[in-house]
Amino acid sequence: MKLQQLRYIWEVAHHDLNVSATAQSLFTSQPGISKQIRLLEDELGIEIFARSGKHLTRITPAGKVVIDLAGEMLRTADNIKRVAQEFSNEKRGDLVLATTHTQARFILPEIISQFMDKYPDVTLSLKQGTPPQIAQMVSDGEADLAIATESIANYNDLVTLPCYQWNRCILVPKDHPLAQEKKITLEKLAEYPLVTYISGFTGRAKVDEAFAKAELEPRIVFTAADSDVIKTYVRLGVGIGIVAHMAADELDQDLIALDASHLFEPSITRLGIRRGTFMRGYFYDFIEKLAAHLDRDTLDQALAAGSRQEIDQMFSALELPKR
Helix, strand or coil: CCHHHHHHHHHCCCCCCHHHHHHHCCCCHHHHHHHHHHHHHHHHHCEEEEEEECEEEECCCCHHHHHHHHHHHHHHHHHHHHHHHHHHHHCCEEEEEEEEEEHHHHHHCCCCCHHHHHCCCEEEEEEEECHHHHHEEEECCCCEEEEEEEHHHHCCCEEEEEEEEEEEEEEEEECCCCHHCCCCCCCHHCCCCCEEEEEEEECHHHHHHHHHHHCCCEEEEEECHHHHHHHHHHHHCCCCEEEEEHCCCCCCCCCEEECCCCCCCCEEEEEEEEEECCCCCHHHHHHHHHCCCCCCHHHHHHHHCCCCCHHHHHHHCCCCCCC
């Protein structure tokens, strides 16, 4: 059994059983991958993948167990490499972040700039996706840190920590009637067509909860994952926008932002780290730049905690910074 063979079955399973796509992603040949998988199956005496002719059709029950174990072994191997890198050159390596558009566009640029100034020999990669996709990337070892507002706390193999809280604002053209209101209400908002985030993105659940609690039915006519797209459609007159407050820092003169923090419960952006990850020194440094209260000692304590309840208890009395 070779580590390379385990890498192949793991990657094939995560490329929808497409050996050709797997070969392209690994810069190797399709026949080579197929041969190594067959050799591994012959050695183990089981089929990892069921086949129809030359095509893989599904993962067998035994194969699922083997692939899960292979994932653990590959992550352990990556940790071993990181240990070696940490002791050979503590300021050289890789850091892969998985996050949403809002975090990548409005929160991370300054943090990443400071980090890269301090660690010019660290290669930093940014992957974007939905919160569930982001959590899965870290869970599968495709990314080191997840930064998102929704969903990632639901993954048991991730340690999730609160970074900061934020709320929302209303975007309207300067000549819109709402621009003259002293204090906007949910009832008033419900009178207009709304443009906001799609479900599962950027704290959208808090918007839905607020309207439901007030027994109001909002007219959400357009949704998007990207704050800049929402601004575009507000300009087109499709509706008024509800966006994260940090997304309103850069507005053209045709739009104004109205405070909506009194209408919605604040959302919390969280950091997700896969359990068992070997933490390079610069991992700690990046995280502390993102959230100053997550210093090295606090992170080590959280990563050693046995349950989510213990972690929640650690931060129960903490007033999170606002963005």
